Amino acid sequence: MEPTLGEKILLAFQYNDSVWHNVFLTIIYALAGLFALLMLNALIRSIARPRDIRDAGPAHKPGRVFAAWIGSAFGLLAFPVGLFLVLTIALGSSDSARIASGTLAYEQNGVPASVVIVDKFIANSSERGITSGTSKAYVYSIDADTGAPLWKTNIGRAYAPTLLGQTDGRIAAFDGKHLVVLNKSDGSEAADAKKLxxxxxxxxxxxxxxxxxxxxxxxxxRVVVQGLDGQLYGIDPNTLKGSLLTGVKLTDYFGSGDASAEPRALGRIGLIRSGADDGRYRLFLTEDEAARVKDGTIGAEDASAASGAAADPRKKLYGASLLKGGKLAADDLKPVLDDVFLNGGFLSDPDLDGSTSSDPYVMSEFPDFAKVEKEPKMPDLPESLDWPSRMTVAEYERYSAEEDRRMDAYYAARDKYDQEIEAYRERDTKYGDTARALERFGGLPDATPFRFTDGGSGHEIFLIAHDSVVSNSPSLLLSAVDLQAGKVLWTADTRLQSLSSYDRAGDKLSLVGSDSSGNSYLMTVSLKDGAVAGYDFRYDRSLKF
Incomplete structure (x- = not known):
């Protein structure tokens, strides 16, 4: 997504966030404007002035006057413009833009928008391999349809700025040192910490x-703050009112019990349930993995030794009943789609936590083998006979024979039990190995697959994340799939090499990620047709593909 040299030249003649660049550009525009006025004056004079019959020389033609002024302007402006372009392009290559936190998605007057905080480094000079410059943080609101900025607010030199949350009309953010509240309509500051x-x-x-x-x-x-006095305070961004919170505990918002403090696992899910509570699953497998799952050897110790299994990125989506009734082999394993996805997996939902929800697709651990098959029960020792204190020889022999018979029966039952428990434990081990091998395909524990409802068919549509090519820096592809119809609806190339966060606004999915150079981009994907638009924060330009 790096602009071409021609695009960089065009971008150089646009104002940006660099002070030296804007001052230099203003000087160039002023010089060009001055030359234009002088040239226009000369042209008017050459056209309006009548020719004196005493003039022996040739007549002053407007075309020659125009050419002479253009030549003079080019000669005088060539050096400053050339120097300006060299400095802008050279220093611009050292600029960087990094989205500091996640996204906030919303709709404003029917326009889907995504808000991000961008931490920019703007290079001012470079000497002996050392580049110096300034860092500034900006809050951007980007039109998810067009990729154009709706508004942009400078929040100063912030360290680790963070978006906190949003209400219907306002956005709460932390600028690295203080709380700030912005209006969604235009990005203007409604209040800062001092005003609050x-x-x-x-x-x-x-x-x-x-x-x-x-x-x-x-x-x-509301924003919840642990004050300097240790107490909890609530601040309403709409009313800008703050008050002491009562009836709440610190651990409700801070500490191990606070779900918002833990970053949600994002990325690709390789194994989910079918959603129908029928004991069936959907999982991404290579051809070799599929063969091992089908014959029940996926949990064998040498499963990872197959040369193609570890390196093969080509995966298909399969459906099967896994470990049903303790059975290792998945005889009903069949492809759900004919398409092949490079390192494919279901895109996880950033808003749903599978560990606390009853989502029908979330993959939980397979049940323990003891719940699938009862463990053999060890036989009890036989009760000893109640021997009489006095008995005849015949009675003694009869009692003794009965004791021997009971013990022989016990030892026979014990021998049978030993064989059964050994076989049971072997099945338990194989079952556990297979379960762990299958669970490894999931990738993200307690992750929920991202999905939306198709307006036409009413089917649930899932997004599959996969790589564009087999290389060290592939771009991320997203494919919308209808599992009920068994087809891919569309595939979108996000042009991102890494993905850090994403959120949904209306029928758009906003993704924050970076390219191979580490610069951040905001990409929006239409959930209707997969159309992609975005914004390049480093060069402040909209991207349309």
Whole structure:
């Protein structure tokens, strides 16, 4: 996605976030404007001035005057413009833009938008291999349909800025040192920490300067702050009112019980349930893996030794009943789709946590073997006979024979039990090995697959994430699949080599990722047809593919 040399030259003549660039460009535009005015004046004079019969020389033709001024302008402006282009392109290659946190997606007046915080480094000079410059953070709102910026707000030189959350009309963010509230309509600042403390006496001197002390309470639409006094405070971005929170515990928002503090696992899921509670699963397998799953040897110790299994990125989506009734072999394993996906997997949903939801597609652990098959019960020792204190020889022999018979029966039952328990434990081991091997295909524990409902068919549509090519830096492809119809609806090339976060706004999926150079991009994919648009924050340009 790096612009061509021609595109860089065109971009150089646009104002950007670099102060020296904008000053230099203004000087060039001023010089060009001055030359244009002087040339226009000369042209008007050459056309309007009547020819004196005493003039012996040739007449002043407007075309010659125009050419002379153009030549003069080119000669005088060539050096400053050339120097400007060289500096802009050279230093621009050292610029960088990194999206500092996740995205917030919403619709504003019917327009789907994605909000991100971008940490920019703008190079000012480079000497002896050392580049110096300035860092600034900006909050962008990008039109998900066109990839064009709706608004852009400079929040200064921020360290680790973070988007906290949103209400219907406002956005709460942490600029690296203070809380800031922005209006969704135009990005203007509704309040900062100073204003919030001035209008809320309870917050005076209580707002910390660490991002770890701030949480977003989505249920109540407020920012929760652990104040400098250790107490919890709530701030409503809509009313800009803050107050002490009562009846809540610190662990509700901070600590091990806080779900918002834990980053959600994002990426590709290789194994999910069918969603019908029928004991069937959907999983991505190579050809070799599929053969091992089908014959029940996927859990064998040498399963990973197959030369093609570890390196083969070509995967198909299969459906099967796995470990049903403790059976290792999946006789009903069949492809769901004919398409091959390079390192394919279901895209996980960033908003649903499978560990706390009852989503029918979330892959949980296979049941323990003891729940599938009962463990053989060890036979009990026979009870000893109640021998009389006095007996005849015949009675003694009869009692003794009965004791021997009971013990012989016990030892026979014990021998049978030993054989059964050994076979049971062997089946248990194989079952456990197979279960662990299958669970490894899942990739992300407790992850929920991302899906949406197709307006036409009413079917659930899943997104499959896969690589474009087999290389060290493939771009991410997304394919929308209808599992009920067994077909791929569309495939979109996101042009991203790594994916850090994504969110949904209406019928658009906004993805934040980077290219091989580490620069961040925001890409939006239409869930209707897979059309891709985006924004390049390094060069401040919209991308349309």
């Amino acid at each position: 403390q001035a209008s809320n006496p309870e917050l005076q001197g209580k707002l910390p300067e660490e991002a770890a002390r701030y949480r977003w309470d989505a249920k109540n639409g």
